[in-house]
Amino acid sequence: MLVSPMMSLISLLSEHEKLQFGTFFRNDEFSTFKVIDNIEAHLMLIHSIHDELIPFKHSQLIYERYVRNSSNQEAYFVEV
Numbered sequence: 001m002l003v004s005p006m007m008s009l010i011s012l013l014s015e016h017e018k019l020q021f022g023t024f025f026r027n028d029e030f031s032t033f034k035v036i037d038n039i040e041a042h043l044m045l046i047h048s049i050h051d052e053l054i055p056f057k058h059s060q061l062i063y064e065r066y067v068r069n070s071s072n073q074e075a076y077f078v079e080v
Helices: 009-015 032-038 056-069
Strands: 043-047 075-079
Touching: 032 056, 043 056, 056 075
Parallel strands: 043 075
Antiparallel strands: none
């Protein structure tokens, strides 16, 4: 289960007006988007469309990538 996941730390920091630190990070060690292809289990994403820190589109893109690349695993997306 992923709750309000970010695609990656660098993508979050580079997009967020209040957190413009993305240029300080060279390696994106906190990348959900990179590891989502390795998940071999059912996936549930929960994210609020009103989230002010992590953009809702991060969850949408993670979900779309998982569904596209998963091998017959179930995926659920809950918008709150």
